[in-house]
Amino acid sequence: MIREFALIDVYYLLLATRWTIGLTALAFVGGGIVGVLIATLRVSPFAPLRVIGAGYVNIIQGIPLLAWLFVFFFGIPIVAGVQVSPWIAATVAFSIYAGAFLGEIWRGCLQSIPRQQWEGGAALGLSFAEQLRHIIVPQAVRVAIPPTVGFLVQLIKNTSLGAVIGFIELTREGQLTNAATYRPFTVFIVVAAIYFAMCFPLTQWSRRLERTLHVAR
């Protein structure tokens, strides 16, 4: 039975937005952890570690996110014999995906710091880790914030792919609402507006950071 699109549907869409935000947050944290590791490997003085880091990035970036979602959701039960919930599959898939991209972004930021800064630290007897921690990272963070926020915006929008493995977030809830009301235009305008309300302030914030950090020391 088809019912009218009502205010209660907007409310349900907003409730589903929680899961969009939740998945984004988990993927951002998980991807952040992976990303720090990958970026560190990529700038390491030891070539084998750099190769491992580059290999990870190439593999993850060379395969669509959608495929990763399917691999984890349908693949793990086949290989390991355990069912995984859409939550777990989505969190893992988004984390390894975000990890590759954040790792690349942060590697670029680390490498934007002149070689002489590393050398200045080395000449004072600091180890690689100490140079990274006290000299390189504090300077790279300023460079990294705008592109990182930019990636976060991408991540919010990309969580909609979670719908394909039955993860109910904003887009999936929109599909369900549409199925019940048959008002695609209205429903997806609301869905789009909610995404926009999340992403636009972040984009603005990123722009502002870019301006202020550019002039800041």
Next chain:
Amino acid sequence: MSLVELNAVVKRYGANTVLDRVSLAVEPGEIIAVIGRSGSGKSTMLRCINGLEPIQEGRITFDGQVVNDPATDLRKLRQRVGIVFQSYNLFPHLSVEKNITLAPRVVKGIAPAAAREIAQRVLARVGLAEKIDAYPDQLSGGQQQRVAIARSLAMQPQLMLFDEITSALDPELTGEVLKVLEQVAGEGMTMMLVTHEMGFARRVATRLIFMHEGKIWEEGRASDVLAKPRTPELVTFLDAVLH
């Protein structure tokens, strides 16, 4: 025993030989000025001495310890061999104090209060006591280079290497940096400096080394070498820099 010994050191970048069987012994308290055209290997020699560049053949020892032995802890070595660079290499995100105290705190584990005292002391030696809370970009090039010298002094090295530290400065700022160098030299520090300041080399150095094509071409007392060059290469070089 010499403080630094280079024994037939060979350094190559690919097919390009930068140091060609260089041998040299530096005694404690010596002030060695190294001159030569760019590409003659003089900066590379300094960088090899504190292990910033690996060498392909030969042996470098500092205080009896083999620098190019993989088992040598370069971190420990670098606490005793300071280097100051042409481009200062100050850390722009840290105040002058933090620039100076970073290594004493992190590498030597000195407490913050004691480290600040060290910073005050070394800054006084380079005449910049009042700049302790400034940031590098608030300082002139000459002041930045003096902070870099102070930063190196704070580790109380036994040997200091200076790699063309005035080449990026105009003559006035060069003067203030050279004054600091002269004072550090006067305090008995063993120093090796790559420089284009011939007057300074003549005045301060106990020994002058002219490098050419990766070799030590001429060496001796600074005044002698500069006044009576024995090779046409040094004559040509001095003609070029003095006129």
